[in-house]
Amino acid sequence: MEKANRDKKEAMKLLREQRKAYIEKARAKIKEQNKVIKSIKEQLKDGGKTVPQLSTAINLPTDKVMWYVASLRKYGVLQEGEKDGDYFKYILAET
Secondary structure (H helix, E strand, C coil): CCCHHHHHHHHHHHHHHHHHHHHHHHHHHHHHHHHHHHHHHHHHHCEEEEEHHHHHCCCHHHHHHEEEEHHHHHHCCEEEEECCCCCCEEEECCC
């Protein structure tokens, strides 16, 4: 029994080592995403903005900003506000 536990621990240690680079890459990606989300929310604290306005403000391409906005809308963090020309202004959802 003791040998089996040691073998399991060794196997887990080996697996962690093998996946270390993947885990670090995933953590870095999550950190980057959280930073962008925080930037978008900060920009919307004072009122609604369109995707191009957000893109300029946070210095990120409009297609990436649109992806984040769509995701944040899906999960109820943002909502569409009034229309500004061809674009909707996005606002923080009421919590």
